[in-house]
Amino acid sequence: MKKRILTGIKPTGKVHLGNYLGMIKQVIDLQENNEVFLMIANLHAQTVSYNPEELQELTYDLVISLLALGIDSQKITLFLQSDNPWHSYLSWILGCLTYLGELQRMHEFKEQSEKYKKEGVGSGILMYPVLMAADILLYNADLVPVGEDQRQHLELTREIARRFNKKFGKIFKIPEALIPQETYKIMSLSNPLKKMSKSMPEGCLEIFSSEKEIEEKIMKAVTDSGREIKYDPQNKPGISNLMIIYKYLTNKPLPEIEEEFKHVSYMDFKKEIYRKFLEYFSLARKKKSKLKKKEVLEILKRGKEKSIKTTEETIKKVIKVTGLKI
Structure with missing residues (x-):
């Protein structure tokens, strides 16, 4: 029922x-x-x-x-x-x-x-x-x-x-x-210790923003000291937040993401998040522009x-x- x-x-x-x-x-x-x-x-x-x-x-x-x-x-x-x-x-x-x-x-x-x-x-x-x-x-x-x-x-x-x-x-x-x-909570890109919110626009990733604005926000996202892409919310909240976002966009488990980006820089990881973001929401972005x-x-x-x-x-x-x- x-x-x-x-x-x-x-x-x-x-x-x-x-x-x-x-x-x-x-x-x-x-x-x-x-x-x-x-x-x-x-x-x-x-x-x-x-x-x-x-x-x-x-x-x-x-x-x-x-x-x-x-x-x-x-x-x-x-x-x-x-x-x-x-x-x-x-x-x-x-x-x-x-x-x-x-x-x-x-x-x-x-x-x-x-x-x-x-x-x-x-x-x-x-x-x-x-x-x-x-x-x-x-x-x-x-x-x-x-x-x-x-x-x-x-x-x-x-x-x-x-x-x-x-x-x-x-x-x-x-x-x-x-x-x-x-x-898993999606945290602000500008402050990974706070939940993503409209009240903090600089860290809020709007789905239907321009591609340029989305890219800028992802590339400016706060990360952590070091180079390792590893899920560790306590010590690496910035990179952990980005990993959660990537996890949802790709449906990949966190250990697989860690392995995939083992020798990759933070910048290249962010570029891949941007690419997957546009890919994931591609149909929605097109549909919204066509609704009467x-x-x-x-x-x-x-x-x-x-x-x-x-x-x-x-x-x-x-x-x-x-x-x-x-």
Whole structure:
């Protein structure tokens, strides 16, 4: 029996290698034998200061990037979070059942509070996990793909679901976490001690950048002292990160990579990574340039309709049991 899976990605920057290997590739694999709802989490993108025009552009770019990379709109429901009003509606109801202390204990809230201390912390950052809970519970998802950084939020979602069911009757399924089997993180090319992120653009390898920019970033990637190409994250984090990238691009095990580049310089190794990167994403880069806006908007329209239709039954039950319908 197919499992229902809900996952989402925020349109806060261009798609990079870390996004692809950490989340998108997993969703492409999952779409073959599961009922997958892939949400463009544009409401979540509003939790910090943003430019409306840029958000619109990044949202569209994310959608066409996903389609180019292998998300199949015939197998998956791809939709904008903002296109389904029940997400925000349910978020309010669940927020009234969530304790302030629970939200303040979230690791991400603490980090963001520190980061935006001078500007002031918006309530959206505090309430983010409640909207995430609404996103998931609305679809009665069986599984939710999460990394370690989101595990705490999912556990809160499970607690909110249990609390709601105890108070109002069993409406929500308690979702399970789907943790990727391999846990290699793609680190920043400019600082291999930090995860690759849009917030560090100089070390972020965007999949659809120009060939020149991709080459420059790979060739400038931080390495380590010495000449040996050996996987040793403790003592050689830079070269180890590049080896992980090469591993994913070629599907070769690390010992084989070490043997292959035993007598090769760091520069030549980087050149080979660049070549394999372009080779791996060649079809996706071509497909993205050919996608028509009319076709993309039609896909999102179908996704919107399926999203609303799928969640209507759940929200009707919620409205009834919470006393909001006379």
